[in-house]
Amino acid sequence: MNFYFLSPSEPRGGKKNLGLNKANRIIYNRICNRFSMPSRSPPKTKNRPKRLILAQMHKKKYSNELIGLMSNPWERAKKQLRAASEKTGLDPYAEKRLSEPDRTIEVSLPMRMDDGSVKAFKGYRVQHNNTLGPYKGGLRYHLMVSMDEVKALAFWMTIKNAVIGVPFGGGKGGIIVDPKTLSGKELERLTRLFTRRMSDVIGPLKDVPAPDVNTNSQVMKWIADEYRKATGKSQPAVVTGKPVSSGGSEGREEATGKGGAYCLNSLLKRMRIKKSTVAIQGFGNVGINLAKSLIEEGFIIKAISDSKGAIYAEEGIKDIEGLEKHKIEKGTVTGFMGLRSIRTHELLELDVDILAPSALENSVTIENAARVKAEIILEMANGPLTEDADRILKDRIVIPDVLANSGGVAVSYFEWYQNMHKTKWNKQKVFGKLKELMETAVKNTLERKDRYKTSLRIAAYILALERIGRKI
Numbered sequence: 001m002n003f004y005f006l007s008p009s010e011p012r013g014g015k016k017n018l019g020l021n022k023a024n025r026i027i028y029n030r031i032c033n034r035f036s037m038p039s040r041s042p043p044k045t046k047n048r049p050k051r052l053i054l055a056q057m058h059k060k061k062y063s064n065e066l067i068g069l070m071s072n073p074w075e076r077a078k079k080q081l082r083a084a085s086e087k088t089g090l091d092p093y094a095e096k097r098l099s100e101p102d103r104t105i106e107v108s109l110p111m112r113m114d115d116g117s118v119k120a121f122k123g124y125r126v127q128h129n130n131t132l133g134p135y136k137g138g139l140r141y142h143l144m145v146s147m148d149e150v151k152a153l154a155f156w157m158t159i160k161n162a163v164i165g166v167p168f169g170g171g172k173g174g175i176i177v178d179p180k181t182l183s184g185k186e187l188e189r190l191t192r193l194f195t196r197r198m199s200d201v202i203g204p205l206k207d208v209p210a211p212d213v214n215t216n217s218q219v220m221k222w223i224a225d226e227y228r229k230a231t232g233k234s235q236p237a238v239v240t241g242k243p244v245s246s247g248g249s250e251g252r253e254e255a256t257g258k259g260g261a262y263c264l265n266s267l268l269k270r271m272r273i274k275k276s277t278v279a280i281q282g283f284g285n286v287g288i289n290l291a292k293s294l295i296e297e298g299f300i301i302k303a304i305s306d307s308k309g310a311i312y313a314e315e316g317i318k319d320i321e322g323l324e325k326h327k328i329e330k331g332t333v334t335g336f337m338g339l340r341s342i343r344t345h346e347l348l349e350l351d352v353d354i355l356a357p358s359a360l361e362n363s364v365t366i367e368n369a370a371r372v373k374a375e376i377i378l379e380m381a382n383g384p385l386t387e388d389a390d391r392i393l394k395d396r397i398v399i400p401d402v403l404a405n406s407g408g409v410a411v412s413y414f415e416w417y418q419n420m421h422k423t424k425w426n427k428q429k430v431f432g433k434l435k436e437l438m439e440t441a442v443k444n445t446l447e448r449k450d451r452y453k454t455s456l457r458i459a460a461y462i463l464a465l466e467r468i469g470r471k472i
Contacts, residue, residue: 073152073361076387081155084461087452094465094472098158101128101151102135107197109175111190114183123194125173127207128154131472134205135171136161136409138212139219145174153382156402157409162464164406164441166413171207173198179214191219192226199230204237204420210412211241213360217253221246237419240412249415251430252408257289257358258431259407260380262438264354265297267399268376270446275353275376279303281310281344282359283323283333286380286405290356291320299354303347307359309334310347348372357384364389372396379404390457400457402464403445410437 078099085095109121124147127135137157150172158170175194179187201207211220220239224246227238236247244250251258268275278299280287283306291301300316304323311333317323319337326336334341348355348368355374357363359381364372366388377393379385379401385393414430425433441463449459 072148073383074148074155076383077152077155079387080457080461084458084465087454087458088462088465088469090465090469091472094469097131097472098129098155098465098468101126101154102130103127103201104147104151105198105201106147107194109190109193109197111186111193114186121175121177121190123173123175123197124150125198125201125207126150126154126171127201128170128172129158129468130169131468132162132169133167134169134203135207136166136168136412137170137172137210139173139175139209139215139223140213141175141177141179141215141219142213143176143178145176150174156382158468159461159464160402160406161409162467163402163445163460164410164437165467166410166437168208168409168413171209172212173209174212187219188222191222195223195226196230199227202227202238203231204235204416208237208412208416209239210409217241217243217246217248220248235419237416240415242415247415247419249411249418249430250425250427251434252411252415253285254289254293255411255430255434256286256380256405256408257291258293259410259434259438260286260290260356260358260378260404261293261297262407262435263399263404263442264294264376264378266439266442267397267446270442271397273376273397276300277302277352278354278356279347279350279352279374281305281347281355281357281363281384282381283327284359287356287358288320288324290358290380291317295320302352303342303350304333305344305347306333307344308332310342310344311336311339312342312347312350313339350374354378357381359384362386364393366392369393381405394455398456400460403441403456403460406441407434407438410434 081095081098105125107123109123110118111121112118124145137154154170154172157172161168161170175190177190182190202209209223211217220242223239224236224242228234236242241252242248276299278294278301280291280301283304287304291304295301295318302314302316303310303312304317306327309332311317323333323336327333345368348364349371351373353374354376355372356378357380361381361383363381363384365386369389369392372393376397378399382401385398390398411430411434414425414433418424444463445456445460448462449456452459452462
């Protein structure tokens with residue numbers, strides 16, 4: 001597969017000047033960084049005066065990432081806002097407020113590595129809107145983090161929190177780093193440095209981070225501890241997703257996956273649809289707990305994938321705990337109990353009732369959307385469908401991410417509430433409240449879908465904008 005960018009001018013002055021405008025240069029450098037390509041010398045091509053080949057990737061696992069790089073998630077988010085605003089007649093002032101974040105923060109994070117060398121990392125925090133409450137959203141560590149991505153994710157958190165009905169606004173953060181290249185001590189130092197840089201702008205009533213891509217409860221524990229050192233106050237509610245022993249909530253680990261199962265089950269019952277077979281892309285925390293919860297509800301999990309491969313069982317994959325242990329031991333789901341192995345991209349195209357993309361963004365794109373056979377798509381990842389894919393699949397039932405995966409932030413709110421009120425709930429109470437919130441959100445979204453004759457995605461946005469618009 002070839003990816004091209006038209007260059008507005010011919011390369012001048014050798015390797016340093018590639019004839020790219022600023023936007024294309026940023027994308028070019030991001031691709032080079034992601035795939036370890038030399039950014040100062042472009043691939044040679046006979047057509048070079050007119051076109052610059054940015055990347056040529058024949059491996060399927062890279063093509064969707066490149067498509068994602070070449071789109072702007074923030075522009076996509078603003079299009080979604082405009083579409084919902086037109087449907088609901090949102091006040092122009094409210095739309096203007098939501099079309100740009102309240103605050104964007106970019107910090108430099110120079111740090112001494114274990115070998116004595118010094119590296120500088122870049123970190124972001126975007127505080128989109130706090131009309132409904134403190135900014136709230138995850139912190140991710142990934143090489144593909146960018147300001148536009150974080151702005152879009154912060155906007156989606158504003159919408160998600162309003163959809164599920166918790167008193168938070170939207171925020172998001174990230175550091176451009178591959179955490180797999182850091183030692184445990186380096187990861188801790190980087191986290192603590194980022195926390196010190198952000199200590200004035202985060203807090204239980206200001207902005208409450210949480211785990212996201214490549215961050216976990218240990219990272220949240222470091223943030224809470226460093227915030228205590230920086231401010232002189234012990235405030236566990238400064239972050240959510242902490243270990244239970246450090247103020248975390250029972251059920252937080254399972255929350256996103258279990259919430260997705262509650263959401264799917266509620267929607268199918270309300271729409272009187274009987275579907276049972278599922279393919280799950282992604283076997284991290286979300287995919288694992290979604291699979292367990294769906295099996296409890298009587299669904300048949302026909303296929304599961306991770307970044308290295310996928311497995312398929314016509315009669316269903318039943319032993320999720322065994323598969324989880326196999327993945328820890330072998331580093332992949334393939335080879336489990338002799339089940340048939342398939343390619344990761346093939347899972348997306350299986351003949352199943354429900355497809356649950358539960359990994360990273362841009363899994364379903366213009367390249368593969370037409371081959372998706374599932375009638376229902378449960379968006380457990382953030383932004384798993386590109387704008388083009390969404391358009392191609394407009395006649396399917398797409399349960400949007402701002403509804404489907406909102407169980408995580410619902411239980412984050414429960415954790416924050418418990419910290420603020422110095423109380424502790426058991427897992428049964430947490431799951432009972434989570435189910436109630438998810439079922440109510442599904443009901444409210446379906447009502448707006450029918451009223452406005454629109455998609456579930458736009459209906460969820462309308463629900464959120466109604467709630468924000470009343471208070472903004």
